[in-house]
Amino acid sequence: xxxxxxxxxxxxxxxxxxxxxxxxxxxxxxxxxxxxxxxxxxxxxxxxxxxxxxxxxxxxxxxxxxxxxxxxxxxxxxxxxxxxxxxxxxxxxxxxxxxxxxxxxxxxxxxxxxxxxxxxxxxxxxxx
Numbered sequence: 653x654x655x656x657x658x659x660x661x662x663x664x665x666x667x668x669x670x671x672x673x674x675x676x677x678x679x680x681x682x683x684x685x686x687x688x689x690x691x692x693x694x695x696x697x698x699x700x701x702x703x704x705x706x707x708x709x710x711x712x713x714x715x716x717x718x719x720x721x722x723x724x725x726x727x728x729x730x731x732x733x734x735x736x737x738x739x740x741x742x743x744x745x746x747x748x749x750x751x752x753x754x755x756x757x758x759x760x761x762x763x764x765x766x767x768x769x770x771x772x773x774x775x776x777x778x779x780x
Contacts, residue, residue, distance in 0.1 A: 693748050696733065696767040700742040702760045711735040714743040717761065721754045 704713035714735045718728035733744040744767060747755065756764045 694746045694751075696744055697747045697752055698736075698742060698744050698765050698767055699755060699761060700740060700763040700765075702762060703741045710737040710741060711743075713760075717755070717758055718743070718745055720758060721751050 699714075699717070701714065701717060704710055711732075715725060715728045715732060718731060719725045722728050722731060728745075731745045731747065733746065736742045736744075742762075747764075752764050755761055
C-alpha cells in the first residue's frame, strides 16, 4: 500500500498535469478564435514521448518531433502549446487528424490522445 506522502505527491502531480492541460486547452481556444488561418478540423492533442536522448532539451526534442510532421520548425513552434518536462515527457499541440496519424508513427512517440477537460472530485468518502 502507498504511504500517505506518496499518495499526496501523486495526487498533486495529477492535479498539476490536469491544470496544465486546461491552460493549454484555453490557449488553443483563444488561438483558434484569433487566427483566421487555423484549420477548422485541428484540435488539441497530448503527445506522450520517450525522454530525449543525449542531454537534448525536452522542448527542442518536442519541436523537432513536431517539425518532422508539420514540415518546418516555425510551424512546429506555432502549433506547440506546452512542453511537459517533469512528471511526463510530451507536449500538447493543435493537430489535424492526418497530423495525428503521422506523428503517431514517429520514433519516440508513445501515445497521442485528444485533450479532455476533467474535473477533480473530492468530499466525504474520497481519499484524504
